[in-house]
Amino acid sequence: MTLTQRIVLEHLDRVAEDVLSLTLRGAHGPLARWKPGAHIDLSLPNWLTRQYSLCGDPADREHYRIAVRHERLSRGGSDYIHRYLKAGRELDISLPRNNFPLVPAREYLFLAGGIGITAVVPMLRAAHERGTPARLVYVGRSTATMPFVEQLRSSYGDSVTIVDTEREQRPDLGLLSAGLGPSAVVYCCGPASMIAAAESVFDPGQLHTERFRPARRTFAPNTAFTAVCARSGREVQVPADESLLDALNHAGLPVPSGCREGVCGSCVLTVLEGEPEHRDEIGADRSQVAACVSRSRSPRLVLDL
Template sequence: MSVYEAELVVPRREFVADGVVALTLRHPLGEPLPAWEPGAHIDVVLGPGLERQYSLCGDPADRSAWRIAVLREPDGRGGSAHVHEQVGQGDKVRVRGPRNNFGLEPAPRYRFVAGGIGITPILPMLAAAEAAGAEWTLLYGGRTRRSMAFGEELARRYGDRVTIAPEDETGLLDLPAVLDDVPEGTLVYCCGPGPLLDAVEERCPSGVLRVERFRPKEQETGGDTEFEVRLARSGRTLTVAPDVSVLDAVRAAGVEVLYSCTEGTCGTCETDVLEGEPDHRDSVLTDDERAAGETMLICVSRCRGGRLVLDL
């Protein structure tokens, strides 16, 4: 499957909160960009070995431009610092995508919970829910009001359906008020820091929660063993050592495969499983998708048993 990849220009760069810069991206020749739906993200290739995923937070109906917002993380791995320091108005950046592991499913009611920069994929979801006539509320938390991107805009546009809750004013988010009485037919969408997602997962009824993680969920691992991977399309059988990922083994064998984050958060390397039982260690697939075992993220997941057959 071909994936859109292009060098886009940055016609607009603006700070939308303390430490958060928003970039508008357009094709240099004015060509329309691929369509996308709320929850989608793109890969931004910032340099050799420096590739990051950012949620699209603009208007899906506007094919002339994409918009992303990037939080500068002082303790990050260099991607956000590069965007803040090196990407200016008029510069070009290489992008791939869009991809969507966090799509907005149809429902009569939604409860949205966002923490910090986790508001970015939620923004177009609110507009889509509104357009569909669904009932919805948003609980949006952050360190301070000044650090919360798009907060004032959301309050103006949607009124009391949006609760802005800066931690220095209101303390931790009041999750019980939002999640302890979820009516039937309601879906809960949450994006933000890991501790927030963990807390929401603990409170949500089974089957109603959809989350997107910017960082991998902690996994209990250990005692990994060697296993065999059969590549159905290329007709090769590989041995995956205990300290080697399936992705690395496949690439070492000279088989081309798309990948990006190598942490199990972006979904780029999701691969169909034809035989065998995956040991899922990603932060993307739902519980139902894991139970089905039809796909796996080969950058982090392994094998329960001695053999997998993959559609590669």
């Protein structure tokens, strides 16, 4: 079952070059609660669904806020939002999902690249509210293209470092790492190059990442398997050239989906038996499978469906 929320686009504001901030108001009252790191799926009139991190205040139950960069090579999501969405428009969004939760820690380092700042803004606020030491290093092509720079500077002062790569060197992650205490936790949200750089410096146990798009990886050839739906007892054959998501949907078992590339988590199902072969970007564990990209190592995968 897909649970959606109806929203009204209250206003759209240009917050940086090529970046619009969208304020969404619940059409039928308060919106679902969320925590820093959460994102929503936004369903557009052109049938596309796109994921955006919530960058507003979780205490505001009446509104969500997202920020959208007009991508130069837009496939039709950000281009549509920038050109055609107007205030007053009603749209459907998903309930918030969180693949990037803020774990308790004694110290935080936040690394944000470009529009990746959206996921980080509520995290930084939460860390400051808890009184936890937190630094933000926010990297962008030029300050004109970087949303929230002034707001971050005025709220958090010296704990925020803005790096304009047109004028400055990229931050030395090794140096940042050396300055962290042993129990510090690092959050990185940005382009693939930034995440790769962070992964080469920080310990996997302390680093949490969120990508805009899946990393390019290669997998073993697909094999066919059987999906067993425990609740109905139905067995669905998943051929090598079809995704688990498509096979289930074609068999009349509706599974919601969003990005269809293993990033958003809309189609994650619970695995009761069998060994999933994870190909997602959200770090699904043994008991989960992202039906859009992941497959099965065992001949049968028993799902709570």
